[in-house]
Amino acid sequence: MSSRWLGAWPAIPALLLLFVFFLYPVVRMLGFSIEGGTLDWYTKALGESLYLQVFWNTFEIAFWVTLICLLLGYPLGFLLATTTPGWATVGFIFVLLPLWTSVLVRTYAWMVLLGRNGVFNRMMLEAGLISDPVPMLNNFSGVLIGMVHVLLPYMVLPIYGAVRRVDPALVSAAEGLGASNSRIFRRVYLPLTLPGIFAGSVIVFVLSLGFFITPALLGGGRVVMLAVMIEQQIHQTLNWPFAAALSAVLLVFTLAVYAAAQRFTRSADA
Amino acid sequence: MATRPTGLKAADLKVSGLQKRYGDVVALDGVSLDIASGELLTILGPSGSGKTTLLKVVAGFEKPDAGDVRIDGADITALPPARRDIGMVFQHYALFPHLTVRANVAFPLEMRNVPRAEIDKRVSETLQLVELGGYEQRLPKQLSGGQQQRVALARAIVFNPRLLLLDEPFGALDRKLRETMQLEVRRLQRRLGLTTIFITHDQEEALVLSDRIAVMNKGRIQQVATTTEIYERPANDFVADFVGESNIFHGTVTEPGVVSLEGGRRLFANHSGKVGQRMGVLMRPERFGRGTNVFAGEVKEAVYLGVSFKLRIACDDGLELIVRQPARGPLPAPGTRVNVAIEPEDIHVF
Ligand SMILES: Nc1ncnc2c1ncn2[C@@H]1O[C@H](COP(=O)(O)OP(=O)(O)OP(=O)(O)O)[C@@H](O)[C@H]1O
Numbered sequence: 252m253s254s255r256w257l258g259a260w261p262a263i264p265a266l267l268l269l270f271v272f273f274l275y276p277v278v279r280m281l282g283f284s285i286e287g288g289t290l291d292w293y294t295k296a297l298g299e300s301l302y303l304q305v306f307w308n309t310f311e312i313a314f315w316v317t318l319i320c321l322l323l324g325y326p327l328g329f330l331l332a333t334t335t336p337g338w339a340t341v342g343f344i345f346v347l348l349p350l351w352t353s354v355l356v357r358t359y360a361w362m363v364l365l366g367r368n369g370v371f372n373r374m375m376l377e378a379g380l381i382s383d384p385v386p387m388l389n390n391f392s393g394v395l396i397g398m399v400h401v402l403l404p405y406m407v408l409p410i411y412g413a414v415r416r417v418d419p420a421l422v423s424a425a426e427g428l429g430a431s432n433s434r435i436f437r438r439v440y441l442p443l444t445l446p447g448i449f450a451g452s453v454i455v456f457v458l459s460l461g462f463f464i465t466p467a468l469l470g471g472g473r474v475v476m477l478a479v480m481i482e483q484q485i486h487q488t489l490n491w492p493f494a495a496a497l498s499a500v501l502l503v504f505t506l507a508v509y510a511a512a513q514r515f516t517r518s519a520d521a
Numbered sequence: 522m523a524t525r526p527t528g529l530k531a532a533d534l535k536v537s538g539l540q541k542r543y544g545d546v547v548a549l550d551g552v553s554l555d556i557a558s559g560e561l562l563t564i565l566g567p568s569g570s571g572k573t574t575l576l577k578v579v580a581g582f583e584k585p586d587a588g589d590v591r592i593d594g595a596d597i598t599a600l601p602p603a604r605r606d607i608g609m610v611f612q613h614y615a616l617f618p619h620l621t622v623r624a625n626v627a628f629p630l631e632m633r634n635v636p637r638a639e640i641d642k643r644v645s646e647t648l649q650l651v652e653l654g655g656y657e658q659r660l661p662k663q664l665s666g667g668q669q670q671r672v673a674l675a676r677a678i679v680f681n682p683r684l685l686l687l688d689e690p691f692g693a694l695d696r697k698l699r700e701t702m703q704l705e706v707r708r709l710q711r712r713l714g715l716t717t718i719f720i721t722h723d724q725e726e727a728l729v730l731s732d733r734i735a736v737m738n739k740g741r742i743q744q745v746a747t748t749t750e751i752y753e754r755p756a757n758d759f760v761a762d763f764v765g766e767s768n769i770f771h772g773t774v775t776e777p778g779v780v781s782l783e784g785g786r787r788l789f790a791n792h793s794g795k796v797g798q799r800m801g802v803l804m805r806p807e808r809f810g811r812g813t814n815v816f817a818g819e820v821k822e823a824v825y826l827g828v829s830f831k832l833r834i835a836c837d838d839g840l841e842l843i844v845r846q847p848a849r850g851p852l853p854a855p856g857t858r859v860n861v862a863i864e865p866e867d868i869h870v871f
Pocket residue numbers: 543544546547548566567568569570571572573574575722
């Protein structure tokens with residue numbers, strides 16, 4: 252028993268940090284949400300259609316962001332894992348570059364690009380592709396574009412890792428047994444990289460659920476995600492208990508998604 | 522029991538003038554081979570001699586820099602692996618880890634769009650053949666090494682390939698299992714009449730399995746011959762040394778039937794060399810007994826090996842010999858004086 256716990260000592264500073272800056276605030280927040288010993292704020296959050304709509308929006312956006320990231324990220328991750336080392340390095344710089352710049356900067360950059368008089372609209376107008384500016388900002392598609400950009404690396408990296416782990420001998424074996432390229436992909440690569448697809452999707456989905464800056468700026472108040480609404484409750488309505496209740500619900504949703512994912516992976520491993 | 526379906530198609534293989542370089546390394550340096558339909562040829566050679574490279578070129582995973590590969594006379598050098606109809610067993614099995622035994626074996630048939638019912642029939646027949654009936658639903662990781670090897674073998678033969686290639690398939694198995702599998706492969710190969718190339722660096726394995734052996738070194742074929750031929754009449758020093766234990770010397774023909782070794786020792790040996798010709802001389806340790814060529818010397822080292830004694834003898838004329846004698850009586854102690862002898866017909870001159 253003592254030896255089992257001995258290994259935990261070096262982790263104590265980190266554990267303390269987690270306790271003070273993570274666990275304690277969460278508990279405080281939960282305390283706020285049931286102030287006065289009532290569950291009224293939860294009834295409001297989960298009962299009124301306005302708020303249910305926001306929950307729904309949040310899931311819908313998270314779903315689409317995850318799907319688009321997957322469709323873009325799989326070919327990209329696959330390419331990075333199978334190209335020559337030189338190209339892989341170049342590719343990685345491009346994939347990782349967004350991670351090294353602040354989300355705020357990137358989101359403002361998108362505003363410049365996507366706006367009514369933004370770069371994209373002006374280029375398309377000048378090229379004669381469109382006669383009126385296409386609304387790309389302050390709506391669903393603007394939020395999607397911005398979030399996909401921010402979250403794509405989280406999809407690419409696990410998929411890259413999964414493709415790299417596929418034994419090249421299996422690919423040769425499949426080829427020698429008569430498989431065409433498309434069949435090698437469907438019968439060998441795809442099933443063997445499912446864990447990577449799954450891990451990437453869970454990360455992107457979970458991060459999307461709590462996303463704030465990008466939807467706040469690119470949604471222009473018209474696309475309301477949960478985190479945006481929580482912020483409104485705190486700064487505009489000053490309704491902290493309700494904000495706390497919404498946060499608690501978001502936390503539960505996130506944990507539920509995560510737990511479901513864990514169970515799924517474990518049953519797939521067995 | 523399943524037998525080979527009729528109308529198929531074991532083929533003969535002919536490779537000629539194969540060259541393959543990797544940067545500075547010459548992996549294949551002019552390899553030519555002929556393998557008859559239904560023959561089992563082993564390729565025996567030390568690590569790095571180019572065995573795997575040769576197999577990859579035959580299977581189509583590597584393009585040769587020069588030379589060609591022909592099956593039944595048709596040039597397939599440019600054909601992609603998927604269209605060669607060659608069954609291959611990889612060194613580390615390369616079973617699909619996410620597929621059951623059944624699905625692994627069914628894979629090549631599915632790639633050929635064989636109808637479901639036919640697939641079911643052929644898969645279960647083939648699994649019977651490798652004695653894995655009842656294991657259909659297992660995953661590869663739930664099998665022992667030997668069982669995985671059988672699955673790999675089943676997967677390589679289920680589609681009646683024109684050629685079967687095995688790259689050191691038993692390297693990871695223990696000795697006992699290895700011997701079982703060797704006999705198994707031999708039995709299957711004979712029964713199905715498969716033209717087979719078997720790679721190994723284990724000479725005993727090569728002797729047990731093959732119709733003929735091709736000994737390879739440094740990207741070149743040193744000799745292709747039957748097992749007895751390789752052992753009794755090796756073509757050069759490398760083959761003589763690599764296959765079996767050997768005493769190898771060099772000398773010059775001084776008169777018909779006599780070779781004078783470098784130290785001056787004259788040996789009576791059967792050979793067709795001309796006077797003045799330089800020749801190699803091979804004496805196998807187990808061939809010493811009575812004979813015309815007598816060596817007197819002192820035992821330097823003696824090892825008991827169950828059936829035989831293995832002696833290292835320093836001869837008075839300066840030669841050093843490895844000799845095997847039946848294990849009878851006490852093991853000679855180092856320093857013991859002995860006489861050993863060998864008949865001229867037991868000396869191979871090359
Ligand atoms: N892809 C490659 N790139 C560079 N060099 C290679 C490559 N494949 C093989 N070689 C080199 O070619 C030579 C022959 O290799 P090969 O794999 O054919 O040997 P082998 O006889 O199969 O040896 P082993 O018994 O160790 O498997 C070696 O010197 C090896 O280093």
